[in-house]
Amino acid sequence: xxxxxxxxxxxxxxxxxxxxxxxxxxxxxxxxxxxxxxxxxxxxxxxxxxxxxxxxxxxxxxxxxxxxxxxxxxxxxxxxxxxxxxxxxxxxxxxxxxxxxxxxxxx
Amino acid sequence: xxxxxxxxxxxxxxxxxxxxxxxxxxxxxxxxxxxxxxxxxxxxxxxxxxxxxxxxxxxxxxxxxxxxxxxxxxxxxxxxxxxxxxxxxxxxxxxxxxxxxxxxxxxxxxxxxxxxxxxxxxxxxxxxxxxxxxxxxxxxxxxxxxxxxxx
Numbered sequence: 432x433x434x435x436x437x438x439x440x441x442x443x444x445x446x447x448x449x450x451x452x453x454x455x456x457x458x459x460x461x462x463x464x465x466x467x468x469x470x471x472x473x474x475x476x477x478x479x480x481x482x483x484x485x486x487x488x489x490x491x492x493x494x495x496x497x498x499x500x501x502x503x504x505x506x507x508x509x510x511x512x513x514x515x516x517x518x519x520x521x522x523x524x525x526x527x528x529x530x531x532x533x534x535x536x537x538x
Numbered sequence: 539x540x541x542x543x544x545x546x547x548x549x550x551x552x553x554x555x556x557x558x559x560x561x562x563x564x565x566x567x568x569x570x571x572x573x574x575x576x577x578x579x580x581x582x583x584x585x586x587x588x589x590x591x592x593x594x595x596x597x598x599x600x601x602x603x604x605x606x607x608x609x610x611x612x613x614x615x616x617x618x619x620x621x622x623x624x625x626x627x628x629x630x631x632x633x634x635x636x637x638x639x640x641x642x643x644x645x646x647x648x649x650x651x652x653x654x655x656x657x658x659x660x661x662x663x664x665x666x667x668x669x670x671x672x673x674x675x676x677x678x679x680x681x682x683x684x685x686x687x688x689x
Contacts (some may be wrong), residue, residue, distance in 0.1 A: 449646030449647055450646075462632075462655070464632050485644060488642075488644060489640075489642050489644070490642060490644045490645055491639070491640065491641060491642070491645050491650065492639075492640040493637055493638065493639050493640065493650070493652070494637055494638040494640075495637045496633065496635035496636055496637055497632075497633065497655070498628055498631050498633070498635065498636040498637070498654050498655045498656075499636065499637055499652060499653070499654055499655070500603060500604040500605070500652075500653040500654055500655050500686070501603070501604070503652065503653075504651070504652055504653050505650065505651075505652055506608075506650060506651040506652070507639075507645065507649065507650040507651075508645055508646045508647040508649055509644060509645060509646055510615075510643075510644055510645070510646030
């Protein structure tokens with residue numbers, strides 16, 4: 432929960448431009464398949480949902496399963512028509528949500 | 539042959555799902571049938587057409603713990619015609635589900651990348667749903683040297 436996501440969003444864009452966004456959240460993504468040294472299954476603990484919105488409107492989201500690698504990385508695109516703020520959220524199996532924001536200026 | 543068994547799984551529908559559930563409880567790994575059941579659930583039983591989807595994956599993944607995956611779907615991404623959901627399943631992982639991407643016209647492109655875990659050499663199957671309710675599919679085989687679901 433205390434982990435800080437890494438996000439790459441261009442600072443500026445032209446109106447109507449499709450910009451590339453990259454995000455990564457440090458997280459173990461414990462699959463629930465592994466066993467500890469006593470043979471007990473280590474309980475699943477993953478980020479199960481990622482969302483990205485721009486000025487309050489959904490841009491991209493993903494439902495994640497344990498088959499997503501540790502430190503879930505997401506690269507996707509957004510079409511920007513106006514300046515505004517991207518909001519990102521990562522939902523953990525334990526219910527905690529990590530959020531982040533990035534601003535973009537559209538000329 | 540794999541193609542055939544997936545179709546069979548689609549046709550069997552609920553029956554297959556029940557078998558899958560039992561199999562999963564028994565600790566068995568995903569099979570093309572289980573992956574097919576996931577796809578049938580996603581499409582509501584519709585058989586997806588081949589094409590429109592490009593899957594980028596290494597031919598040989600040395601480390602199954604983190605395998606780069608890129609998916610792009612050929613679509614105009616306008617309000618009238620866009621790709622809304624993209625399902626990714628793995629035929630040889632402990633569970634077939636990998637993830638589902640949800641796009642909107644604001645995505646601009648139906649294209650996303652992430653990194654996935656692969657337990658063994660297997661097919662990755664992608665199914666895309668368009669806003670008009672059409673389904674497209676594609677698949678790609680990945681050879682995995684060291685599996686990524688260690689136990």
